Structures are given as C-alpha cells and as structure tokens.
Amino acid sequence: MSESLPIPESRRRGRAALTNATNRYERLATEAVDDGWEREELPPLRTELSIERPRRAITRNTSPDVGFDRSLNPYRGCEHGCIYCFARPSHAYLGLSPGLDFETRLIARPEMPEVLGRELSKPGYRPAVIAIGTNTDPYQPVERDQGIMRRILEVLRDFRHPVSVVTKGAIIERDADILGEMAAEGLARVGISVTTLDPRTSRAMEPRVPGPARRLRAIRVLAEAGVPVRVMVSPVVPALTDHEMEAILEQGAEAGAVAASSIVLRLPREVSGLFRDWVAETYPDRAERIIGRVRELHGGRDYDPAFGQRMTGQGVWADLMRKRFKVALARTGLSEDLPPLRTDLFRVPPRPGDQLSLF
Template sequence: MDFPTRPQHRTIGRAAGSNPAVRYDRVTTADFDDGWEKDDPLPVLRTSVADEVPRKIITRNTSPDLSFDRSINPYRGCEHGCIYCFARPSHAYLGLSPGLDFETQLIARPDAPAILERELAKRSYRPRTIAIGTNTDPYQPIEKDRHIMRDLLAVLAAHNHPVAIVTKGALITRDIDILGPMAQKGLLRVGISVTTLDPKTARLMEPRCPAPKRRLSVIRALSDAGIPVRAMVSPVVPALTDHELESILEACAEAGAIAASSIVLRLPQEVSGLFRDWIAAHYPDRAARVMARVRELHGGKDYDPEFGKRMTGQGKWAELLQQRFKLACRRLGLDRSLPPLRTDLFCVPPKAGDQLSLF
C-alpha cells in the first residue's frame, strides 16, 4: 500500500524535490503521513558543511571524451543545486543521496592546498593541465568563506602549473589578481557555463547560481583582465533551452568570450528520476516532449554512457544541433582552437632551508 509522504522541510531555493535512496544501501526507509503530525510550519532545509582530509587531491582519469587527464575537486556536493548536474550520483559514494543531500550536505577539503603542494613536489610528477570545476563548482557559495579554491590557485601559481577552470560562480572575479598573471604566462583558461538567458528558467533549474546577466558580466570582467574565456552552452536541454543556442553564443561573444563548446543534457543514474520529477513539476505542459527528445538523443534511453556519444548525443536532432552550433560559432568567431597551456614553466619553489642552486 502506498502512503502519502509528509515533507520534513521547506526546500526554499532548492532544485531537487526529494532524496532518492542511496543505491548502495541494503535497507531503505520511507516517511509517511500517519495523520498525527501537527500542522506546525516546517523548518527550512539549511546547508551544512563537513570537512574531509583526503589522502591525495589530484584525481586521474583516462576518459577519451575528456581533454584532460587530471583534476581537483575542492568540494564534494554543490550548493548551486543544478537539477541536471551529472555529478549528483557521486554523493552516493559518501552514503548520501544525490537529491537534496547533494545540494545541502557538502564536504569541504581545507587541507587540499597543502596536499597539492606535496604532490607537485614529488620527483616523479610530470605537469599537465589540471582541470578544476569538472565535477562540482569550485566557486559555489561556501568558497566565499572557505577560500580553498583561492589557496589552491596560489599553490598552482607559485609552481607555474597550468590550470583550466569551469564555473558558473561570479566569485571567480575575486581571484583576478592571481588569474590575470597566470593567463599572461599562458597557464590559464576559464570556461563559464551559460545554459539559458531566461532568468526564470535559470532560477528554477539552477536555483543558487548567479543569474544569466551576472555570468555574462563575469565573462566581461575576466576578458578585460586578459583571461581567455570559453563560453560553455552546457547542457543544452531539448525543448526547453535549445532554441536559445544562438542567442547565448551571441551574448557570450559580445561579453568577450573567444571560444565556445556545447554538451547536450545527460541524465546518469539518479539524475534521470530527479530531472523527470523536476520537469513535470515546473513545466508540465512540455515534460513529455522534453523527455521524448532526451531519449531520442540517447538511443531510446534516458542516458547512454557510451564514450563518443554521451556528450553530443546521437541521431538527426543531435546532428542538427551540432550544425547550428558550428554555424553560429563560425559567424561569431568562436570556432577557434585555443593553444595548449604551457608546461615548460613548471618548477617547485624552494622552501625555507633548501640549498639554492649555484646556476
């Protein structure tokens, strides 16, 4: 028998509407309304942060779909709360739900800069571009107080180590004093994700991210500081934001972006159910159409993880989208390939007490 579920909190400013069970748990629980609860106002669901001390901070990958082989995540979970975030399932590894837990129960790594220094100092280390922001956003709201990302940048800058940053956060402009000199040395590029220009859609889909106009102003500020910015139209949500593709690229180019990329919506594991619930709640008139197009993109499924297809999708609609993207980029001058970041400047700075070189 199905019982009506009673909400435990008011989820103001959250995208997920529930906490799906953690797939690794053998036992699950379910709340239900037995009629005895009082009608007192529910408490607001607040964000909590716990600290973690990882054994290492640089994560390696061998994915043929990615242009980098190493990355850093200063935080686990993301308060931006984007409903489509492909990183949500990673919270299950911590015994937490990819739903509301992902947005509200965050993990910070305050020792990450010191651990990074140790890893870069190893004799066996060979520099290649480190990507930051490929899983969760390093400039989510808690970075304002924690400064972990800024401290990581200080370490990378001291080592002349190349870094590529992806973010939706406006807080990145705080670090222009570090980022500007790195860009001048050829050690930095930044990707700013702009998914829609419609503030209402953005507020519902990415509830705690800066508004679209604010992200465009970030592109302008970074560009004015000499920092190369890639406009990232990611993800493109079919039947919801795909009609904005050209206008987003135009706005980003006008703001100073010099290159662009695009990825279609992908819904791995628990993200699929969360997104289906979200689209049905906020856009019931087009929910069926959106999901039908998503399945068309992924071979009849909500998601196809096959390398070479998961980022672009497959089928006629995917081909059409790619053609539109390429034509718009060519017209706007965004179809350039950025030069590789420099690795020849890398060096481990001397510490107090080290013997200095005679040459």
C-alpha cells in the first residue's frame, strides 16, 4: 500500500510527484500520522532497481493513433520522473504506485536482448518497425550502467531489423555509432522530445531529464552520425509551455532535426491527480488556468481516451495549435513525416556452427 498524503519535500527532492498515491487496484491506502513521539526524519527516497526475466520481448498493439504495431520496453518505471508521463498508470499492474514508486522503484530486464533474438529467429516472424521508448524511456539514467538498450540495438542491427526510438535521454549519444550504421541502410530513426527551452520549467516538470540544451545537442550528435531525427514538442502544456512551440521547432531544425511532431498534454487515470497536485504546488498562480485549458482540450474532462483526438485535443485552442504547428513547419523546413524504414533487408544471422550459404 502507498501513502496518499504529500511526502515531505526533504524526502522527495529531485522527484516530481508529491505523493505515493495508492493505485486503482488497491482497496486500502495508508497515511502517515504524527503520533507525537520523537523520531528521526526519514531519509530521501532513493532509486531502487529490481531485475525481471521477461518471457517475451515484443509487445503488440492495435491502436490507430500510433504508426506501429509492435514495441518493446527494457525498463518498467522511469527515473526521469516526468510529472505528465502517460506511462505512470502502468506501474499499477505491478502493485506499485504511479506516483513516487514509478520514479524510484524501477525494474530492468537485462535478458531482453536474448529474448528478442529468439523471437526474431522464429520461422513465422514477419518484420515491421519495432518502436522503443513508447512507454518508459530506454535511455533513462540506469541505462548508463545496465547497457540493455545498446545490446538490443546490436541484436536489431545483426538481424537488419528496422527500429524507431523515442527518448529524452542524452545517453543515446553513446549509441550513435550503431544507429548511424543502421540509418545508412534505412533501418533506424530517432525522436527526441523537447517540452520546453526553459531549464527551470524543465527541472520542475521532468526533474531527472537532461536539460533542453543537452537534448538539442543530442539531436546534433545523432544528425551528424546520419540518423534521421524528429524533434517532438511533446507534450504541449497549455498556459505553461504552449508559447514555446515555434522556438522549439526552430532550434530543433538548427540542431539537425529533419521532421517534427506535437502532442497535447493528456492525463489518463492516476496521472490526473498527480499532475493537479503538482501544478497547484509549483504554479499556484496559474494552476486553475492550466487545468481549465486541459479540460477544454478534452471535452470538459481531464482526459478523453477516444481514438483520433486523445493526442490532438479538440476545440478552439487545439485548432489554433495545429495551425501554428503547420506554419512553423513551413518556416523551418521540417517535415511531418520521415521516409518509411526498410523491412526487406531482414535476415536471421547465422549462429556458431550453422552451415554458411555459398551465395
């Protein structure tokens, strides 16, 4: 069970969520109560990493809102701690809180590359783009030590399998060599999310994500390695970051991005309460305006899950953002689309002892 009252700031320094609110599957919740006895202050929350042995690597989906039907996730939970992260509710499936547990109780899947290799080797497998980073970030801080993502890319390179990566993490620069090699054959592309150019806003909203300038540098490093990069203005937070759209696209293009996309803020399930608490504490002067605009975007609710509009929103403000985005694309020369990745190069690499082909 998780505490539903705000955790003292001294314990959650460097984190975004204020609480460790109970997830939607739990019947009971706990609350910390001061009983008057003297006691030492509890220590700051530390990141805990558990290990999971995955039974499968590739997850399938049928959503019409995304341009892929398969993905994989090297990690559960994300130390980046973005308060708006739509993946937070997935921690509830583990019996953990989408609040501070999501940021501090992480799960790594170090056997994912081997499992992936076995799945790609099955006789009936048919290649299509594998999307990575669509739930939690594959280049969050623990990847620096774990190196799971690099080994996954090595598997995909060896199978000549197309991959699309989305991240906010600058650690991706480490893998520019593999991604550049794959991109040269039309097998890789990357999306870098830049939510704001203001370091203070970024630190408050996404406390353990590399700053905006660092992410723009990652775009440059990847572009110089020959990787097609999309700058993603995502999510657009109304009355907080929406005025920065054009500047983000301009700086992304200057850094070497060739395409762009934009998604409005959405607050599914527990994310709604977590974001409301955060914005009330962090921006009390505009909290009511921000939440009011979010609800306007989603038909009077914090979130409308309907396909076709959950990522774009509806209403006058959403229409205005789409028009601004189109004008900014024309001015910067960025494209909405990247060329399709190739699937015709796929092949299962020979294993030690296999008979090699003469042709």
